[in-house]
Amino acid sequence: MKQLYLLAILLSSSVYSQFNSKGLDVTKFDIETNIYTKDSTANALIIYETGNSYIDKNTFKLVTEVKRKLKILNRNGFDKTTITIPLYKNDKNSEKISEIRATTYNLENNDITKTQLERKDIFEENYNDRYTLSKFTFPNIKEGSVITYSYTIESPFIYKYKGWEFQDNIPKLYSEYNTSIPGNYEYSIKLVGLQKLDTHDQKLVKNCLSAFNGGTADCTKTVYAMSNIPAFIDEEYMTTKDNYLSRIEYELKVFRGFDGTVDNITKTWKDTDKELKSDENIGRQLGKKTNLDGLLANVFTDKSNTLIKAKEIYQFVQDNYTWNEEYKIFNDVSVKDLIKEKSGNVSEINILLYNILEENEINVKPILLSTRNNGLPTKLYPVISEFNYIIVQATIDGKTYLLDATDNYLSFGELPYRCLNQYGRLLDFKNGSEWIDIEADKTSTTQYLVDLQISDDNKINGTIKTKYVGYPALLKKKKYFENPTEYIDNYADIQTSITVLDHEVYVINKNDDEFSESFKAEFDDSSINSDNVYLNPFIFKFFKENPFKLQERTYPIDFGYKNSFLYSMQLDLGDKYEVIDMPKEINGVLPNNTGEIIFQTKVDDDKLLLFFKVTLKESLYDAAYYDALKMYFGKILDVQTNSLIVLKKK
Secondary structure (H helix, E strand, O other): OHHHHHHHHHHHHHHHHOOOOOOOOOOHHHHHOOOOOOOOOOOEEEEEEEEEEEEOOOOOOEEEEEEEEEEEOOHHHHHHHEEEEEEEEOOOOEOEEEEEEEEEEEEEOOEEEEEEOOHHHOEEEEOOOOEEEEEEEOOOOOOOOEEEEEEEEEEOOOOOOOOEEOOOOOOEEEEEEEEEEEOOEEEEEEEEOOOOOOEEEEEEEEEEEEOOOOOEEEEEEEEEEEEEEOOOOOOOOOOOHHHOOOEEEEEEEEEEOOOOOEEEOOOOHHHHHHHHHHOOOOOOOOOOOOOOHHHHOOOOOOOOOHHHHHHHHHHHHHHHOEEOOOOOOOOOOOHHHHHHHOEEOHHHHHHHHHHHHHHOOOEEEEEEEOOOOOOOOOOOOOOHHHOOEEEEEEEEOOEEEEEOOOOOOOOOOOOOHHHOOEEEEEOOOOOOOEEEEEOOOOOEEEEEEEEEEEOOOOOEEEEEEEEEEOHHHHHHHHHHHHOHHHHHHHHHHHOOOEEEEEEEEEOOOOOOOEEEEEEEEEEOOOOOOOOEEEEOOOOOOOOOOOOOOOOOOOOOEEOOOOEEEEEEEEEEOOOOEEEEEOOOOEEEEOHHHOEEEEEEEEEOOOEEEEEEEEEEOOOEEOHHHHHHHHHHHHHHHHHHHHOOEEEEEO
16 A cells, blocks of 8 residues: 555656646647646646746837747636737837747647647737737647747837736746846836745846947846746635735836936825825815805704714715716816716715815815725835725714715715725825725624524414624615515515514614614424424524635635624423433634634523624634634534434423
8 A cells, every 4th residue: 555655646746747847848748648736626737938028129129028838638728728918008109919829739649739820810909098909719729738829029118017927827837037127227026926936036237238329238137937836716705816916016116318317207105195186186176165065054963063063974975976886086086077967986976075074174084095806005115006996084083984975875984895905095295195004993793683482383483683783784785775675575585494574674774884674483384293303593594605615725814894793592492392402512713812603502491592603803814814714614604504403392
């Protein structure tokens, strides 16, 4: 057995090591092998890829050469045989692609065959006003095919130095990026992601670039390389994958001309604050007179109470102005147009809120942020294009509230889930901007209170009360207020094991921060005729499945907000039944007391009492917590699904 085990290890090592990850040459082994032992779920594999970017000494354009070799492991990997290459453009110039070569390799009668891509099968598609797409699909694709392709891009946009993605949604054996950057171009270089570089070598090349006036520049040549790169796999409770995909990015910081001129491209936050203050879409809209005093006169109930006044202003904006679902925070912003049209983008809605609050002597400041789907903005230097949202901070009686009036179901101080993206930039044009944390203002809760009894005719019925606070309440309110009658009818349909009677909802306003409901329940087919009764006490379940399925996760678990769940049940046994078996109690915590699970059952005075509580005390967990959270959710599901109470007639 030991010899067989050793042989399996050697074979596995051999399979991996014999892929030719040194270049584009394709071996018979590359085609014959249809499994990647390090990731048996992979549908395709990048065996080798390299990029090379440099400034052409004759044209002074940025040239990027790309070469790539992929293995198609099965039919599900066929999508990797259609290649799309984005080409940037503006009103005056555009990137050009050339030297596209693509080949499909297969085995026929034990010989390697090649099928070349023809020029007529390469297409260009106008994607939008900033990008054209060059596209082609490999011919003669089969399971087991190996494909190679290469191309060259020539770009006049040197300030947009090409980045490189080391990680993809399929694994890679080897990925290398070579750069040559003249000394008169100074870039901020950012390595994103959690994968480590195997190679990071630099050398200086003298006089790599010459100008017509005799000026010269030295170049820094750099080699970045990674090997054995795992596929990035999306899972629940994460922000955009762009936050975590391992890659390298460039932002032009300073350009020094051969004539001695210096252009500081990347600004400091001090410079950026000045620009934003005078920007016609941000600074010049902030503080504009709204002329809404007449409409607001009937809104205020107590102008002496600042918090009440702020809440009434907030609801006024929510009720009277509609978000058009556009995220244009630096383009076409006009508070005047919003007041006239009653509909506008994010900036217009929340700047109007800012202006009305400020007119009523409430301390407010704007906050720039990036939504969860847009990615985290870098803190290394200002990149305004990375922000796509604006909210308002109000400070009242020493307490700060983060406000967004784009959704009339939000309660005062509650942000849309899309905004819960760790941090934002608080703009203060007098004292300077600063980074601040963006967090939900309270723990969200879900509560079920179940009170049951066994009736004289041996049926189980009772009353169920539910309460939602925070983001669970937000979801419930939207479903209910959209169509209250339909909500109640659908609710009854969902509860297939019970008949719902006398359903009542306790919520008055759309922006209340709680949603409560109660109903009477009669359990279908619940007649008790045998001596022993087997009962699963969980009518409602917090989770239907474990959201964590990966063997390993290298990026954080981002719930967005802290959460608490409570399920409490009381079953009146009367004088007819006794409990002969109950599930075991559980008390557990996540590492560093960042979460807790409590499950208790007991019998007290002919009543069976059950208490189940789950808490997630953090909104963001490091990847090191993944295994613990996976087990934690597994235990929650086990309690909900497998808890069994056995009753016996006395």
